[in-house]
Amino acid sequence: MRIETYRRAPFIDREEEIEFLVDWLSEIPQKILWVYGPKSSGKTTLISYVIDNYLLKEKEYWVKYFNLRETLIVSYENFLDTFFMGMEKGESERGAKIGINVFGFKSEVWKKIKAREINLFKAFIEELEKIVEKRKKCVIIVDEIQKLRDVYIENGNGTRELLKEFLNFCVSLTKERHLSHVVILTSNTVFIERIYNDARMKETSRFMKIDHLRKNQVEEWLSIEGFNKEEIELVWEYYGGNISRILEAIRVKKKGNDLREFLERDKWLAYTEIVDYLIDFSEEKKKYFNEIARDIIEKGYYSIEKINREQKEFLQKWAEKEILFYDPLELKVTGNSRIYEKGMEILLGKN
Ligand SMILES: Nc1ncnc2c1ncn2[C@@H]1O[C@H](COP(=O)(O)OP(=O)(O)OP(=O)(O)O)[C@@H](O)[C@H]1O
Ligand SMILES: [Mg+2]
Numbered sequence: 001m002r003i004e005t006y007r008r009a010p011f012i013d014r015e016e017e018i019e020f021l022v023d024w025l026s027e028i029p030q031k032i033l034w035v036y037g038p039k040s041s042g043k044t045t046l047i048s049y050v051i052d053n054y055l056l057k058e059k060e061y062w063v064k065y066f067n068l069r070e071t072l073i074v075s076y077e078n079f080l081d082t083f084f085m086g087m088e089k090g091e092s093e094r095g096a097k098i099g100i101n102v103f104g105f106k107s108e109v110w111k112k113i114k115a116r117e118i119n120l121f122k123a124f125i126e127e128l129e130k131i132v133e134k135r136k137k138c139v140i141i142v143d144e145i146q147k148l149r150d151v152y153i154e155n156g157n158g159t160r161e162l163l164k165e166f167l168n169f170c171v172s173l174t175k176e177r178h179l180s181h182v183v184i185l186t187s188n189t190v191f192i193e194r195i196y197n198d199a200r201m202k203e204t205s206r207f208m209k210i211d212h213l214r215k216n217q218v219e220e221w222l223s224i225e226g227f228n229k230e231e232i233e234l235v236w237e238y239y240g241g242n243i244s245r246i247l248e249a250i251r252v253k254k255k256g257n258d259l260r261e262f263l264e265r266d267k268w269l270a271y272t273e274i275v276d277y278l279i280d281f282s283e284e285k286k287k288y289f290n291e292i293a294r295d296i297i298e299k300g301y302y303s304i305e306k307i308n309r310e311q312k313e314f315l316q317k318w319a320e321k322e323i324l325f326y327d328p329l330e331l332k333v334t335g336n337s338r339i340y341e342k343g344m345e346i347l348l349g350k351n
Contacts, residue, residue, distance in 0.1 A: 001220040006049055012221055012243070014046050017210060021050045024206075025061075025139055025181050029174045032201075035185045036192045037210035038325040038336050040244050043185045044143055046210060051100070055139060062136040065100050068147040076153045076162055080120065086110030093131070103127075116155035121169040128179050138180035140173070146188040167201065175204045190316045193328035207329055212337060213241030225250050231259060238263040240338030270343030277321055285314060292324075292333065293344035301332040 002013045024033060035043050055061040071082045085098065086107040098104050105113060105123060112118045128138055151162040170182040186192060195201045218241050222232045239245040252262045278286055288311065295302040304315065315333055319326035325336045335341035
């Protein structure tokens, strides 16, 4: 396994995932690619790595990366001003060097978009057509898509949902016009489920799961960091493949602090987080949570194949809280990361 430095931090090789992405993006766009996975599994870092080390290094790619996490999107106006801009006469998208986080329209077009006289996405498609004519491969990446929920576009003809318009735009770019790749990232799988259960979206989408690291990757990484077998097992038991927590364990060991004590404390914190959220639920729901926790601990997951609507809503709350990870494709629920499963052990009195 290679560990290189990326953005001033160690980067654990995601060889398979990188290969898939690079391959996918070199093909003609046919479907939207949804990248999903538990909180902090490394989705944003992976895609940024692919952009920096593959796409931007090859002249044939034209890339835009819109990260909705970094900004507060409360209105359509807000959305427009964050990701789009007007350019002076003579400036072109490339010439103006506006970077990969903003898209520039000619100022007269931009004025009309702002005045709601022309549709943003229609104008965007027209611009993309010009770019593709220059034999460019276009890739548009949107991170934290769920933040577009509850944003509306208002004009003389009424109110429309921005998210719906945006998704229609994505389908048009990929399946219909084959103009640009669209990669959408989210850790919100309640959102992914909605897309997956929408027949039209499902048909026009491909889903890629980015999970925490696998055991062999963690073993290799930690042995490079000087952990012995026993310590590696300990970290795996408490943190699984959660990268940011493993980084903490490495810091603890380097400082010469007691690793087990540190892990035990984190387990306790995960437990208190669970109990704190559980407190507002009815006795019946608390019992149900115990049932879920028992399955996760004994079988490794809780199956959602046969759950009813009420149970589903309950699970989704825990997923939104980022304590459980709800996978609508594999139909399984696990801890959002391994430490929550350790917290559940305390809950069940198994510690
Ligand atoms: N391959 C990797 N090697 C080393 N560190 C990584 C790797 N991928 C991610 N990280 C680190 O793990 C942390 C979480 O990564 P990142 O933010 O990319 O996850 P995410 O899945 O996008 O999270 P979120 O669900 O919050 O969007 C970051 O500190 C990042 O630097
Ligand atoms: Mg992210």
